[in-house]
Amino acid sequence: MDAIIIRNATKRFRKNVIPRTHSTLKSEFVKWLRGQKRPASESWIEALRGVDLTIPQGKTVGIIGRNGAGKSTLLKLITGIYAPSSGTVVVNGKVSALLELGAGFHPDFSGRENILINSIILGRSRSEVRARMSEIIEFSELGDFIEQPVRTYSSGMYTRLAFSVATHVDPDILIIDEILAVGDEHFFRKSRAKMEEFKRAGKTIVLVTHGLSTVEEWCEQAAWIDDGKIRQVGNPREVVSEYVRTVALAEQQQALPSPPTGPVTQGTDPSPVSSGALPSPLLDSRIRIEGVRFINGGGQEAVSIDTEGSLDICIDYVAPKPFGDLGFQVSVMKAGGIEVFTTDTFLDSVLSPQSLPATGTVKLRMMRIGLIEGTYFVEVVARSQRGEAYGRPPGRYSFQVHSSIRDRGVTRPPHQWSVEPRRGPS
Amino acid sequence: MLRNVRELYQYRVLLLSLTQRELKARYRASVLGFLWTFLNPTLLMLAYVLVFGIFMKAQMRHYVFFLFVGLLPWVFFSTSLSSGASAISDRRDLLTKVRFPAQVLPATVVATNLINYLLSLPLMFVLGAILGEWPTWHAVVFPAILTLQILFTLALSYMISALNVVFRDLQYIVANLLTLWFFVTPILYATSTIPEAFRKVLVLSNPMAILITSYQAIFYYHQLPRILPLALVTAVSLGLLWLSAWIFERRREEFAELV
Numbered sequence: 001m002d003a004i005i006i007r008n009a010t011k012r013f014r015k016n017v018i019p020r021t022h023s024t025l026k027s028e029f030v031k032w033l034r035g036q037k038r039p040a041s042e043s044w045i046e047a048l049r050g051v052d053l054t055i056p057q058g059k060t061v062g063i064i065g066r067n068g069a070g071k072s073t074l075l076k077l078i079t080g081i082y083a084p085s086s087g088t089v090v091v092n093g094k095v096s097a098l099l100e101l102g103a104g105f106h107p108d109f110s111g112r113e114n115i116l117i118n119s120i121i122l123g124r125s126r127s128e129v130r131a132r133m134s135e136i137i138e139f140s141e142l143g144d145f146i147e148q149p150v151r152t153y154s155s156g157m158y159t160r161l162a163f164s165v166a167t168h169v170d171p172d173i174l175i176i177d178e179i180l181a182v183g184d185e186h187f188f189r190k191s192r193a194k195m196e197e198f199k200r201a202g203k204t205i206v207l208v209t210h211g212l213s214t215v216e217e218w219c220e221q222a223a224w225i226d227d228g229k230i231r232q233v234g235n236p237r238e239v240v241s242e243y244v245r246t247v248a249l250a251e252q253q254q255a256l257p258s259p260p261t262g263p264v265t266q267g268t269d270p271s272p273v274s275s276g277a278l279p280s281p282l283l284d285s286r287i288r289i290e291g292v293r294f295i296n297g298g299g300q301e302a303v304s305i306d307t308e309g310s311l312d313i314c315i316d317y318v319a320p321k322p323f324g325d326l327g328f329q330v331s332v333m334k335a336g337g338i339e340v341f342t343t344d345t346f347l348d349s350v351l352s353p354q355s356l357p358a359t360g361t362v363k364l365r366m367m368r369i370g371l372i373e374g375t376y377f378v379e380v381v382a383r384s385q386r387g388e389a390y391g392r393p394p395g396r397y398s399f400q401v402h403s404s405i406r407d408r409g410v411t412r413p414p415h416q417w418s419v420e421p422r423r424g425p426s
Numbered sequence: 427m428l429r430n431v432r433e434l435y436q437y438r439v440l441l442l443s444l445t446q447r448e449l450k451a452r453y454r455a456s457v458l459g460f461l462w463t464f465l466n467p468t469l470l471m472l473a474y475v476l477v478f479g480i481f482m483k484a485q486m487r488h489y490v491f492f493l494f495v496g497l498l499p500w501v502f503f504s505t506s507l508s509s510g511a512s513a514i515s516d517r518r519d520l521l522t523k524v525r526f527p528a529q530v531l532p533a534t535v536v537a538t539n540l541i542n543y544l545l546s547l548p549l550m551f552v553l554g555a556i557l558g559e560w561p562t563w564h565a566v567v568f569p570a571i572l573t574l575q576i577l578f579t580l581a582l583s584y585m586i587s588a589l590n591v592v593f594r595d596l597q598y599i600v601a602n603l604l605t606l607w608f609f610v611t612p613i614l615y616a617t618s619t620i621p622e623a624f625r626k627v628l629v630l631s632n633p634m635a636i637l638i639t640s641y642q643a644i645f646y647y648h649q650l651p652r653i654l655p656l657a658l659v660t661a662v663s664l665g666l667l668w669l670s671a672w673i674f675e676r677r678r679e680e681f682a683e684l685v
Binding site for chain 1 (some may be wrong): 439440443444447450451478481520521522523524525679682683
């Protein structure tokens with residue numbers, strides 16, 4: 001049985017809704033009454049364009065995508081706040097959604113009163129709420145504040161109250177829009193545990209988040225929305241790594257000046273380029289870099305590596321006639337163009353060009369990556385010792401480092417803490 | 427329309443809780459609190475008594491009581507409409523975050539004001555008792571007239587609140603129209619003061635005039651209200667309710683996007 005079935009759903013918003021919401025013209029009024037379609041020339045914003053998504057019952061599904069991709073609109077369709085412009089949305093079961101902080105909280109009322117009202121809005125009866133009241137209050141950890149008006153609450157307290165209410169109304173489907181991040185570490189873990197409990201109880205959870213590691217570790221399915229469409233659905237790791245790669249690619253294309261090319265003439269471009277990959281600049285016919293691969297410690301190709309793991313950056317090249325003064329340079333960059341690490345075969349004096357096989361792979365092994373969680377770009381160039389570039393690989397490459405440890409900065413060198421007694425001046 | 431009513435019934439607990447909340451919220455931070463429910467109409471009435479009863483010397487037996495009989499249901503009606511106009515458009519917080527049957531919102535406003543009206547009724551009876559105007563058996567039709575007024579008020583509130591989502595000017599138009607409406611409705615004056623030629627037209631074309639004169643009939647004149655005009659109000663109210671339900675049905679899905 002599927003909990004949520006979305007078929008070819010589109011959602012359009014009238015563009016003029018944003019700058020000038022309310023028209024007072026009588027003709028507009030009559031049109032609205034009759035439900036007439038506006039002239040076609042009017043511009044629309046298509047938040048969702050043909051979404052197909054089936055969420056099986058009892059599955060935890062993470063929805064990822066860039067800002068403005070349509071994630072929130074999709075959630076609002078599922079919760080029934082919006083109706084699809086076309087297509088169908090079928091939801092089997094009672095939905096409890098946590099879309100925004102304090103939906104429907106009345107600022108002048110106490111936490112306790114708001115729990116009552118909010119639970120009733122979410123479909124509980126008074127007696128049911130009364131029966132669970134103390135449980136909800138306890139979960140929210142608001143203590144004596146529960147009798148205070150919620151306008152005096154901090155945003156963390158708001159979150160706790162909202163989450164407590166949403167999870168204590170026994171929904172079949174829980175929909176959460178990344179607000180969990182507002183809570184502190186302790187409540188975050190607690191809410192995680194609560195959701196874990198939901199999972200075990202066989203309930204369906206739909207989670208919209210930017211925390212990719214959450215999706216990877218925690219969801220059974222991931223759906224990637226891009227530009228109002230489902231780009232990929234499936235195994236969270238696969239979807240996330242594909243997503244990371246694409247985002248990194250886009251970021252890097254934005255961050256770097258576009259490669260100097262001739263004037264772009266549409267249609268008559270002599271070298272059509274497959275989408276996603278940049279043309280391989282052929283600087284020197286003697287060497288061509290065909291691609292870059294990342295191999296993890298397990299010997300498998302991967303784009304997502306643990307901080308403590310090893311990484312092999314493999315450069316596949318073709319050099320029909322190996323020649324002297326040839327080396328390879330690898331740079332690891334962070335978003336924003338921060339150079340993390342650059343090295344080359346000259347510096348490490350490892351390569352004797354004469355012994356290069358005509359078709360081969362240059363492998364740079366980092367025994368322990370030691371970078372903090374994030375996305376890293378890799379730039380590879382084959383060059384001379386003086387720095388003349390011979391060849392670059394087609395496309396851009398990036399990998400993702402994940403870690404359970406949340407330190408900041410760039411690297412995580414091997415380290416150790418200790419405490420020792422010190423003999424000070426007496 | 428049936429679906430609308432059924433949904434409203436399904437969400438009756440919510441309606442009840444929201445009404446309760448409104449009632450509590452209304453005077454929550456004020457010192458006199460719930461007393462304002464009585465003070466508001468009393469002060470308003472005192473002002474009218476001063477102007478029309480004392481300055482202009484209305485030639486009517488127990489003018490204060492007469493005023494009260496008409497003024498209280500009018501306050502119920504006009505407050506429902508003026509605050510009902512923005513009942514949906516002001517609740518962005520609810521509509522865009524939770525799936526929510528929008529018809530509960532104007533219904534809540536009407537219910538809140540109805541309760542305020544009912545609570546102010548004892549005041550009217552006390553005043554009547556002081557002046558010697560005891561309710562007679564005619565008062566038994568009061569629930570019927572009240573029901574009609576609720577229907578009419580609900581229908582108008584539905585329609586205005588739905589339209590106000592798209593045309594925000596409506597709430598201001600309504601506020602102004604209500605002032606005019608107040609003066610063409612026989613609240614401050616008896617229908618007999620209206621020139622004979624317009625009397626019928628003015629009263630029959632105004633459902634509120636029919637309702638108010640019916641209240642006056644049972645409480646002030648101690649007679650039964652005329653049935654035919656009330657039947658007319660029933661028809662108009664049901665028609666309006668049906669129309670409002672139709673508008674709601676057609677447009678409710680847009681509310682969340684437009685508010």
